[in-house]
Amino acid sequence: MWNNSVNLSKNLQYLSSPFLAAYNGFLSQQTRNTFILKRRTPPGLAKKNGPSKVLRGRHFVYELVEDTNVRKKPDLQLILTSYVEGLGNKGDLVTVPRNKGYTKLLLPRLATYATPENIDKTKAAADDQVSRYSSPYVERTINVLSTRTLPVLMSNTNPWVLEKWHIRTWLRRSGFHLQDESITLPDKPISGPNPAMEGKDFYITVTINKKEQVKVRCRLFQIDKKNFTVPEEYYKNTAEPIFPEDKSILDTMPGFYLRESKSSRI
Amino acid sequence: MTTNKLAQGLRMYYLKQPNRFEFGIGTEMPAAYKKFYTEWKYTQPTPVHYIEKEGKYARNEATGEVYPVQNVPLPLKYPKEAHQGLWGGESVIQGFQKRHRLKQKIPHFWVPTLKKSIVYSEVLDKYIRVTLTDRTLDLIHKNYGFDHYLLKTPAYDLKSELALKLKRKILETLADKSLYPDNPAKKDEVYSKYQQYLSAYTKEEIEWYGLNWREACVKMFAIKAAQTVVAPLKHQYRAELIVELQNESEMPAEPEESSISWLSRLNPLSKSTKTS
Known part of the structure; x- marks a missing residue:
């Protein structure tokens, strides 16, 4: 030592x-x-046709x-044998990092090697294909949006009516950039300030690529302009719906998955 | 001939080391096993740990002198762990490092990076947990699959007993066509993919492929034991006796002997002309 x-x-x-x-x-x-x-x-040098040197x-x-x-290992070229979330549809030629391609795609038989014969075979079979989603990344977006509880902060002093641009702003602050056309608000208008609606849930519908639809849970907070911050860890709690008829839909939506860190477990 | 007298004298004592196939049970080994064993043990593997110089002659850049290219391979070591995994032709190298020009050379072992991973054999339809190196994975990807890698690579490059055993199993499955017994469509598809490799082996060669010396000896002894039938001697003697008795019964009985009474035979004092 x-x-x-x-x-x-x-x-x-x-x-x-x-x-x-x-x-x-x-x-x-x-x-x-x-x-x-x-x-x-x-x-x-050893003698010609002689024994090698000792x-x-x-x-x-x-x-x-x-x-x-x-040395850096080259990427793998693979052909998908089934739809893979975030990667591509069946028959797509993809280039993936070596280890990920082997453990995540080749071993579970989700992909095969891009040999010349396999490429020809998939070209022939490419015509009769029905894709489930409009893009390979749609499922990932749906997963992220549907498990999110979107905070919607409004004024508690000035009168307001909830509009699309409010939702768009709060989606942007959560990291989702989208346009007004893809947002669908609840049928009944929401207006305030109204202390009865404080900290309650409602849902909006987001349309991805004008095809897939996903419902997003939102939580309404009415906060003073001077202290305009999102409440801490609000997403860990459950809340009542603003409209009682939405309760059945909100209950079926996937909620927040509580990730316990090792330090908190002790 | 050397000019050294002592060397000349010592030469007379030189005896060639006998080959494994030249004495004992080795002489009775089938040609199929001899072929496999020479391919496995007596053939130089492709260089992995050193770069081979190409060409027949090279020129000294400084002097312009031409000299023949002689590649002396690095001595490689195959510990028993090499036979329990798939090292892809890699091995342990024992040697020295000279870390500083004023320091002594230090003994050093160069050992390949081993990692635990899984390989999938399409012919056997099985996932196998093995110890392998990055080079093995490289070769698997280069040959488009584990089965192709095993079947394309000769024994001297596979080296490991595990790899050779898996190769024999794959060859046996292909030869018997016992792959995917429940799925005939898949069976035909996979068989047509790997059928090309079967032409290089006869049935006997597949049977003797991938056996180490000990296993081959055990197999040979078992074959010999099955061939030589050891029957108890009493069976042989009984058969001989029966033949003898049958011969006697066929012979006509001697009438004269029956006339003599048994008492006269017993009497040693009686002087009989017939018994003399």
């Missing part, structure tokens, strides 16, 4: 010195990699030429 620390400090000294290239002690500790080696002293100690002193594990 002591020796190691001494070596380390020595190595650090060497690292800080300008003659780093001349000293390779720091990186010459034993690591477990694929090595390409070279003899420092190659054995002499190897001496100096012929076993090796130098590292290359460590192939450090």
Whole structure:
């Protein structure tokens, strides 16, 4: 242990010195990699058709030429055999990182290698395809939007009627940039300030690519202009609906998934 | 001939080390196993840990002198763990490092990075948890699948006993056509994909493929034991006796002997002309 620390400090000294290239002690500790080696002293030439030279100690002193594990591995070209969320439809040619492609796609048989025969086969089968979604990323967007509780903060002093641009603003503040056309408000108008609606839920409908529809849970807060901040961890609590007839729909929507961190568990 | 007299004398004591197939049970091994074993053990594997110089002759840049290119491979070590995983031709190298010109050379082992992963065999329709290296995965991807990698790669590059055993199993399944017994459509599809590899092997070669020396000996002894039938000697003697008795019964009985009474035979003092 002591020796190691001494070596380390020595190595650090060497690292800080300008003659780093001349000293390779720091990186010459034993690591477990694929090595390409070279003899420092190659054995002499053997006689023609004669026995090979007897190897001496100096012929076993090796130098590292290359460590192939450090080399960047090329991506994998795969053909999907079924629809994969966030990647593509069946028969799509995709390029994915090597390890992800092997563990997430090849082993569960969601994809095959893009061999020339496989490419031809999928080209032939490409015509009769029915895609479930308008884009491979739609399912991901639906998953994110449907589990979200959107805070909608309104004034508690000035009179207001909830409009599309209010929702658009609060979606943007949550990280979703979309246009007014894709937002559908509840049928009944919501207006305030109204203390009876404070901290209660309603839902809006978001249309993705003019095709898929997803309902988003919103929570109404009426807050003073001076203290205009979103309440802390409001999404962990459940709330009553503003319109009692919406209760059945709001109850079926997927809620917040409580992620417990390791530190909070003790 | 060397000019050294001692070397000349020592030469007379030199005896060639006998090959495994030249004595004992080795002489009785079938040609199929001998072929596999020479491919596995006596063939130089493709260089993984060093770069081979190409060409027959090279020129010294400084002097312009032409010299023949002789590649001396690095000695490789295959520990028993290499036979329990798929190292993709990698191995352990024992050697020295010279870390500084004023320091002694230090013994060093270069060991490949091993990781636990899973491979899927399409022919066997099985997921297998194995220890492998990045190079193995590279080769699997390069050959478009684990089965293609095993079937395309010769024994001297697979090296590991596990890989060779899996290869034999795949070859056996293809030869017996026992893959996907419940799904005939899939069976035909997969069989047509891997059928091309079967032409390189006869049935006997598949049977003897991937066996290590010990397993081959056990197999050979079992075959020999089945061939030699050991019958108890009493069966042989009984049969001989029956034949003898049958012969006797066929022979006509001697009438003269029956005339002599049994008492006269017993009497040693009676002087009979017939018994003399």
